[in-house]
Every structure is written in C-alpha cells, then in structure tokens.
Amino acid sequence: MMRKVKAIRIALGSAIPVLVLAIWQLAVEFDLLNPMLFPGPISIFHDFYDMVRSGELFHHLGISVMRAMVGFLIGGASGLIIGIAVGLFRRTEQLLDPTIQMLRTVPLLAITPLFILWFGFGELSKILLISMGAFFPLYVNSFLGVRNVDAKLFDVARVLEFSRLHQITKVVLPAAMPNILLGMRLSLSVSWLCLVVAELMGADQGIGYLIQDARAYLRTGVVFVGIFIFAIVGKLTDSLVRVLEAKLLKWQDSYRG
Structure with missing residues (x-):
C-alpha cells in the first residue's frame, strides 16, 4: 500500500515536467522553436551524456557542490547559533537584531561587487557571499522558533532545575525544530542562488562557469544542462531536508492535505 502511494506521489510530481519536455521536443520537431536558441530535450541529453562521459560535468559539479556546502555550513551554523541566542x-x-535586520534588507547583488573588490575572484569571496545568503533565513527562523516556544515549557524546565544547556537541548531545540528546518530549506535554496551569482560573476571552475563559457561559444545545450543540474541538485538537497523533517517531526499531528 505504501509503495503504491509513493508511486502515485512520484507520478504526480513528475507529470508537469514530463509534459513540458514532451511539448518542448514536439515544438522543436515541428520547427516552432529555433533549435539554436531552444535545442530539444533529446539534443540536450546528448550534450549531457558527452559531458558525463568526458568527466567534465562531474569535475565542475564537485567544485560547485563543495562551494555551496562550505558556504552553507558557515552561514547556516552562524545564523542558527545567533538566532537562538x-x-x-x-x-x-x-x-544584535537591529543591525542584522538592516543588513538583511541589502540586496546580495549590491554587495557582490564589494566582495570582489575586497577579496578578489578567488574562493574566499564566493564562499563569503554564499555564507551571507545562507545566514539570514536560518537566523530569522531560529529566532522566531525560539520566540514561539510555549512559555509554560520554560516554567516546567525551571521547576525541574534544568541548566541553561538542558533548556536549549531538551526544550528550545525540539520546540523550535519546525522553524529551524524551514530556515534550513530556505538557506539551502539561497546558497544555490548565491553560488550561481558568484560563479557567473567570475570563476574558472564550477557549473556557473560552465554556463558562462557555453554562452560565450553559443553552446545553448550546455547552458540548459547547467540550468537543469542546478535545478536537480537543489531539489535533491531540499528533499534531504524534507526527509529530516519527516524523522524529526514525527511527533507533530499536523494537517497533510
């Protein structure tokens, strides 16, 4: 029964992308789209296969994933700790909050040129930009999660003479976990967004560089491969957090539609 439900869910989730790809391929076949600007999915798949076979795709993908994860770990961990504090x-x-809220309203694209001026085009500027993007969603959601904890739980913790550490680990974190996991999902998505910005602004490796290089040489299929890779990896990281949600929030009796 569970397998059937899972299969139905996967089929429903895949219906729109499959339909779009089918219509796209048919439009190319009937010359409704210019194949130079909109190569068909089959042509894009051939480019993808060539890049996988040559190892080029995995080389650039590994570098992009490492940048995104390091930036997310630095910014996300900082946002979580400061948000709870x-x-x-x-x-x-x-x-702290007035200054952080002021910085949160500054667009990341406005800060990117400064990061390049201060730190150059090296890895440091890219990781710091990703860290800054990942910081704010986790900070805001951690802060809101703590403030939404029922005050009666703190009263119980005082009666039981919990230390401050036990209050955080036994009361605050479990109660704030829904907000924290939401902040994690948002931080991961922003990390990928900042990674794209950083690599498009200046890089010699990574998926963003691959897209920029392909654009310069009119390799439109490779551009689409890069875009799809960002979409797929972003979805996989989001699904990983959803698995964590399912395991850590089993105690919640919430409406599921």
Whole structure:
C-alpha cells in the first residue's frame, strides 16, 4: 500500500515536467522553436551524456557542490547559533537584531561587487557571499522558533532545575525544530542562488562557469544542462531536508492535505 502511494506521489510530481519536455521536443520537431536558441530535450541529453562521459560535468559539479556546502555550513551554523541566542536573551536581541535586520534588507547583488573588490575572484569571496545568503533565513527562523516556544515549557524546565544547556537541548531545540528546518530549506535554496551569482560573476571552475563559457561559444545545450543540474541538485538537497523533517517531526499531528 505504501509503495503504491509513493508511486502515485512520484507520478504526480513528475507529470508537469514530463509534459513540458514532451511539448518542448514536439515544438522543436515541428520547427516552432529555433533549435539554436531552444535545442530539444533529446539534443540536450546528448550534450549531457558527452559531458558525463568526458568527466567534465562531474569535475565542475564537485567544485560547485563543495562551494555551496562550505558556504552553507558557515552561514547556516552562524545564523542558527545567533538566532537562538537572540531569541533566548532580550539584551542580545537589543544589541544584535537591529543591525542584522538592516543588513538583511541589502540586496546580495549590491554587495557582490564589494566582495570582489575586497577579496578578489578567488574562493574566499564566493564562499563569503554564499555564507551571507545562507545566514539570514536560518537566523530569522531560529529566532522566531525560539520566540514561539510555549512559555509554560520554560516554567516546567525551571521547576525541574534544568541548566541553561538542558533548556536549549531538551526544550528550545525540539520546540523550535519546525522553524529551524524551514530556515534550513530556505538557506539551502539561497546558497544555490548565491553560488550561481558568484560563479557567473567570475570563476574558472564550477557549473556557473560552465554556463558562462557555453554562452560565450553559443553552446545553448550546455547552458540548459547547467540550468537543469542546478535545478536537480537543489531539489535533491531540499528533499534531504524534507526527509529530516519527516524523522524529526514525527511527533507533530499536523494537517497533510
């Protein structure tokens, strides 16, 4: 029964992409689209296969994934820790939150030229840009998660004489986990967005560089391969967090549609 439900869910989730690809291929076959600008899915798959066989795709993908993960770990961990601290202590909120909220409203694209001027086109500027993008979603959601914890739980923790560490690990984190996991999903998506920006602005390796190089040589199929790779890897990371949600939030009795 569970397998049948899973198969139906996968089929429903795949229906729209499969339909779009079929219509796209038919449009190319009937000359409704210019194959130089919109190569068909079959042509794109051939480019994908050639890049996989040559090892070029995995080389650039590995570098992009490493950049995104390092930036996410630095920015996400900072956002989580500071968000919990600001949520727990009002003095910390009064000290840090106004500045962080002000920085949060500054578009990342406006900061990118400064990062390049300060740190050059090397790895440091890219990782810092990704870290900054990953920081804010986890910070905001961690802060809101702590503030949404029922005050009665803190009263119980005081009665049981929990230390501050036990209050955080036994009360705050479990109760704030839905918000934290939401922040993690948003941070991962922003990390991929910032990675694209960083690699398109200046890189000699990575999927973003691959797209930029293919655009310069009118290899439109390779551009689409890069876009699809970003979409697929982004979806996989989002699905990984959803698996964590299913395991860590089993206790929730929430509406599922």
